[in-house]
Amino acid sequence: MAKKITSVGALLLLALLALNEALATTVTTTVSTTTIDYEENQQCQKEIQTRSFSNCETFLRLEFDTSDATIMLPYPKKHYKNRCCKEELSGIDQQCVCYAVRSMMKNMMDSGRLSAEEMEEMLVLAGVLPIMCNIRKNPC
Known part of the structure; x- marks a missing residue:
């Protein structure tokens, strides 16, 4: 025992x-x-x-908003995406790309350009932006 x-x-x-x-x-x-x-x-x-992310912001708004807002812009949506990818996101350190996207979205919300509801939906779209730009393989 x-x-x-x-x-x-x-x-x-x-x-x-x-x-x-x-x-x-x-x-x-x-x-x-x-x-x-x-x-x-x-x-x-x-x-x-x-850095400025104005082309990325415009592209996201165009992707998100399906209204007639594109009529008032001087360039097609593809132009803003190309400039976003090649000029605004491509030069950022790989580890900082998602931080940049989150920062851009925070600035958009802080400036009152997005409501809380729009922000939630656009965050998903913004998370895949680096994939669209061939910068990352996974969403942010």
Whole structure:
């Protein structure tokens, strides 16, 4: 009987040590991930702070809005997409493309150009913009 109790106690001790090790590893991983994310955001913010995404914004609005707004624009929708892809998104570091798209969408909402409902729908469209531009293989 004493051997069974000792074996069970030893197993419990091993399980607790393994759990303790797993928790310690998880905490360490979370901390370093948070640090990396913060540093990447700072890097991306610096990279895009002087950029304009006006062609990307126009293209997204044209993709989203199916009204007659295209009649008033000087160029066809394809022109805005090409300039968005080649001039506004292509020069951005690969790690910062999604940050740039989110920043652009935030600016559009902050400026009052989009309602909350439009923003939700357009976020999905904006997430695939880097795929449309052949910059990423996965949506943001």
